Amino acid sequence: DAKTTQPNSMESNEEEPVHLPCNHSTISGTDYIHWYRQLPSQGPEYVIHGLTSNVNNRMASLAIAEDRKSSTLILHRATLRDAAVYYCILSTNAGKSTFGDGTTLTVKP
Amino acid sequence: DAGVTQSPTHLIKTRGQQVTLRCSPKSGHDTVSWYQQALGQGPQFIFQYYEEEERQRGNFPDRFSGHQFPNYSSELNVNALLLGDSALYLCASSLLFLPNSPLHFGNGTRLTVT
Numbered sequence: 001d002a003k004t005t006q007p008n009s010m011e012s013n014e015e016e017p018v019h020l021p022c023n024h025s026t027i028s029g030t031d032y033i034h035w036y037r038q039l040p041s042q043g044p045e046y047v048i049h050g051l052t053s054n055v056n057n058r059m060a061s062l063a064i065a066e067d068r069k070s071s072t073l074i075l076h077r078a079t080l081r082d083a084a085v086y087y088c089i090l091s092t093n094a095g096k097s098t099f100g101d102g103t104t105l106t107v108k109p
Numbered sequence: 110d111a112g113v114t115q116s117p118t119h120l121i122k123t124r125g126q127q128v129t130l131r132c133s134p135k136s137g138h139d140t141v142s143w144y145q146q147a148l149g150q151g152p153q154f155i156f157q158y159y160e161e162e163e164r165q166r167g168n169f170p171d172r173f174s175g176h177q178f179p180n181y182s183s184e185l186n187v188n189a190l191l192l193g194d195s196a197l198y199l200c201a202s203s204l205l206f207l208p209n210s211p212l213h214f215g216n217g218t219r220l221t222v223t
Binding site for chain 1 (some may be wrong): 111140142144149150151153154157165166199201208209210211212213214215216217
């Protein structure tokens, strides 16, 4: 299974940018990089995804390395509501998405 | 527009029993995936259904089985429950059987096996 590696935890101050890294050195050419986040007692929520180019949406930005072996989720101004577990996953052509243990983001006021 | 709904929200069973969990996908979605999430861990892929057939399966024993109905809803069945089956079971739907199709998750069924 395609595997990703993320730090266990990160901290940020409110209203500051947050950069959440993800390594995926075994990514194949057709794998998409997806990010999800999960709040307590809820299912994961889709954040953003991309293939090769950097992507922006209303929630976040995704920066993908040129060799595609790593990516970074960027929250431009962290709020207390952004405190969650963030998962970086690879979505394969077979339609299978494998989750790791994610990064727990703590946002300090 | 209703998102993914799962039922029941909580369930308590005894070892050796059987359980059925249900999932209704987001309107317009045709692919359903099931995940098991133990406390403090990420979701683990169980299997995926598309066009009423199991298309992909994770590393789970045959005690875990599923079904997808013509209206795209799905069931997860677990037989001969073990204590280790206690977890949050998540259902996710997507629009197409494609890797760029985001998953939409329900809030899960919390299964406790005693």
